[in-house]
Amino acid sequence: MGELSAIPGLAGLWRLTTGDGRITVAVVDGAVDTGHPALAGADITRVQGAGAAADVTGEKKAHGTAVAGVLFGRHDGPVPGVAPGCRGVSVPAFCDRRPRTSQLDLARAVEAAADAGAHVINISGGQLAAAEEAEDVLSRAIRRCVEGNVLVVAAAGNDGCLCDHVPAALPGVLAVGACDDAGRPLPSSNWGRDSSRHGLLAPGHEVPVAAPGGGVTRLSGTSLAAPIVSGVAALLLSLQLHRGARPDPLAVGRVLLETADPCDLGEAEACTRYLTGKLNITKAVKAVTTNPIDAPTGASGQELVVLSSDVPSPLAGHGQPRCDCAPTPVGALATAPTSASPSVSAPSVSAQSMSAQSVFAQPVGHSVGLSAPVDAPALTPVATLAAPAPSPTTAGVTLSADDEGQPAPQRLIYALGTLGYDFGTEARRDTFKQLMPPVEVDGVSVPANPYDPRQMVAYLTENPSEARALIWTLNLDLTPIYAIEAVGGYAPGVYERLVEFLGRQLEAEDSETFVDRVSVPGRQPGRTTRLFSGQVVPTVEVDITRGLYGWSVTSLAHAVVDPCPPPRTSVAAGGGRDNDRDRISEAVADFLARIYYDLRNFGATSRDRALNFAATNAVQARETLSQALGRGMALQNIDVEKSPYARPDSDCWDVKLRFFDPENGRRAKRVYRFTIDVKDVMPVSIGEVRSWPEN
Structure with a gap:
């Protein structure tokens, strides 16, 4: 590929902007060597992630430095980057001293990046797994980025197979595969079912990168294609700022997908590796500068429906690559995605043309390791493009001396x-x-x-x-x-x-x-x-x-049941006080299990602290559960939303429990709401429990 300036449309975009310091791009990767000449003067802040800074010569730190150079390299330096004018945040999640990084640690790093104000989060790493194999903590972290209007860009992986990588496969993530300078997918670039729905190809062949010790080398793979897309997204957000508009990361992500060029390889079977299309910077710039961008679903709302899974994905793609070629042979369809949305024949900037899918993947109940940045072994000049064996490289987390004092x-x-x-x-x-x-x-x-x-x-x-x-x-x-x-x-x-x-x-x-x-x-x-x-x-x-x-769940359930008023069911109805207590205890146990397992979290964000405090002591939810369960209703879902009314200098959140009547579907649902202030280290409940019916 040569210099980044050779990417079609990028030099023209640079004439409009090289980035705005108010736009932040987070690098969830190995630690970044900010002392490299390519990053001299770059505005890069390091925040605490799952990993820690390793030695400059470490493989993972070299990988993180390479990715950061592609993003933030100064234009008068040895490695010009895509968006040198933007602010960077380094969140180390991989390190050489530990062989594997968990999805839990990656989720922590994603949340830390979002908390640091990132508009775009670049993840040039992943685990060889389908979306349904993602752990719920990682799925939830990605979903919160969607709800907070943060664009997550992730590498599709370098296994050279019809396979997915997590987090790239997760709904709401912009997956990125790699192509050569002729626009052909690299043999090592993955084309999984899930990432094909919301992914595109970008240049990733022999990209100049910052090398350990202050040098420069060339690398290939999806790890380099991803920051190119992240950088372009940051530049488009900068254009929005310059035009007096509010930066809209998820809408920019949609534009990149919708303006991607269709497959032009002339072979339908080859086009199955194309994801939804190939990055077209010129069309994306035109869409941002000449057309209004619809606000993405969930970008402006405060409410977090933490038990629901029917939220549309603002990055739901087309499912199959748009292809200007002959019909696909029957044999080729055997390896193509089969649950695709209808394909779109031409680029569009209308959000309504995008198909919807759930933001949440169904989690599995086991822990799996997260691979290193997917092409971490390729930290030397690449001589060939042979597809590597489909076994993920391991990554690690470590603690080093340069954590001290920061x-x-x-x-x-x-x-x-x-x-x-x-x-x-x-x-x-x-x-x-x-x-x-x-x-x-x-x-x-x-x-x-x-x-x-x-x-x-x-x-x-x-x-x-x-x-x-x-x-x-x-x-x-x-x-x-x-x-x-x-x-x-x-x-x-x-x-x-x-x-x-x-x-x-x-x-x-x-x-x-x-x-x-x-x-x-x-x-x-x-x-x-x-x-x-x-x-x-x-x-x-x-x-x-x-x-x-x-x-324990049992002791907490007993604490709730003891003060419960007599329920509406009576002995004559076939029940009894002991039976009613057992029924309510089971319902309380179900409520607690949802918070402990379905909604488990790190307790670091305000909404998570409010949710955890609601489950800590029977005092917090006793009145709500007693009243609702006493009415014979069952818990449907739990919402946590920022309270519209709060005391001065407070951080108040409303925990809303929605109940329904399992025996009478026509009966109105009922919502119970109580407010928790998490401003102090010890949260506190405020006011009384409020309740109202809901259709």
């Missing part, structure tokens, strides 16, 4: 999960093993096992000061998401409570004191903690015992 702004956290502990190093583990007393097993004294939580609880109960030497973790489905660190004058009380809850997690589930969930209120100071496994997790500082609660 604290991120503190964020309030109110997270739910289960407790765990970690040693960090073998030396720390062996220290506990030597200090803990031996145990008797069948009359034989054996050395202590520090991995046995029962032995650890017994030891910490006798030696409470030793609790500070452990790394306490908050886990989601056995995966650590935070390291808990007690600080301040109440630190001993915090550790005492952690030891208590850890012991209560070991009790029988029918015990009155059994704990299967804890809530952790605290602040995230921007530091990270490295666990014994090598995983790096954000640190949460806890300086109060208030809000550090432990409970």
Whole structure:
């Protein structure tokens, strides 16, 4: 391809703008070497992601630097970038010291990028998986970007097969495949069913990139095509600003899809690799500068319907490549997507021409690793274009010395999960093993096992000061998401409570004191903690015992049922007080399960903290659940939306529970709403529960 200026239409776009500093592009990748000459003077801010900065010569940092150079390289430097005038945000999510990065960590990085004000998020990495295999936390993070009008651009992958990569395959993401300078798809570029619905091809052959040590090399792959599309989107947003319009990232994403050139290869079978078309910068610029862009669905609304899956995708594509060629042979159709939307024969800038699909993918109930940036091995000049074996490269997360001295702004956290502990190093583990007393097993004294939580609880109960030497973790489905660190004058009380809850997690589930969930209120100071496994997790500082609660679904359900008014069903109707209590308990358990599993989150955003607080204590939702369940209604969904009325200097959110009558579909639904202020580290409920019928 040579220089980026050779991309058709890009030089003309540069004559209009090289970017506006008010437009932000986030690079979720390896860490970026901002000291590279190509990035000298670039406005790039680093925020805390799942990974940490590695050595400059590390493969993942080299990959992140290459991507950043394609985006922000100064035009008088060694590697001119697409949008050097835009602001950059680096969110490290991959690192060499850890072999795999989880979808959970990628979701955390996406949320961090959105919180940093990104208009466009570039992800030149992924996992070889279909959209339905995406974990719910990642699907939810992408959906929140859609609802917040943030454009996510992701590489389609370099496996050379009819296969998808997550997150590129997820609805609402603009997937990008790679083509050569003649517009032909690279043999290594994926053309999966899902990404073909909302993806396009962009140049990705021998792109000049910043290399470790200050040099320049050329690389090929979808990892380089993605930032070219991200940069073009940023320039189009800059044009919107210059014309006095509000930047509309999702609408720009639609324009890029709709103005893409149809396949012109003359072979229908070859066109199956074309996604929906090939990037046409000139048409996209004309569409932005001469035609109004409709606001994308969900871009301006505040409401988050967190249990619904029927929200249209603003980036729903055409399903099959637009092809100016002969009909596809029957044999070729066997590998083409079969659930496509009707194809569109010509580019259009009308949002109404786009087909709709669900923003949410159906999650699976297991954890899978996320590959490295999809073409991370190609960090040397590319000699051939042979398709690599379809096995994803692994990536990693690490913590290095240059994290010190770069604290991120503190964020309030109110997270739910289960407790765990970690040693960090073998030396720390062996220290506990030597200090803990031996145990008797069948009359034989054996050395202590520090991995046995029962032995650890017994030891910490006798030696409470030793609790500070452990790394306490908050886990989601056995995966650590935070390291808990007690600080301040109440630190001993915090550790005492952690030891208590850890012991209560070991009790029988029918015990009155059994704990299967804890809530952790605290602040995230921007530091990270490295666990014994090598995983790096954000640190949460806890300086109060208030809000550090432990409970079980059973105990919380009992707390709700006890004050319930007599339900409308009577003994004469075949029920009874005990039966009614059981029914209400089951309904409460269902309510809690939805929050714990369907809506599990990091507790870092305001809406998530409000949602988690609603599930923390029976006091918060007791009146709502008691009234609705007492009326014989069942919970339909949960909404969280910004409260239109709030106290000065507050952060208030309305939690709305919508109920329906399962026995009478004609009966009006009923909405219950209560408000939570999450301005402080400990959220608080405001006012009374309000209720109204809804058709």
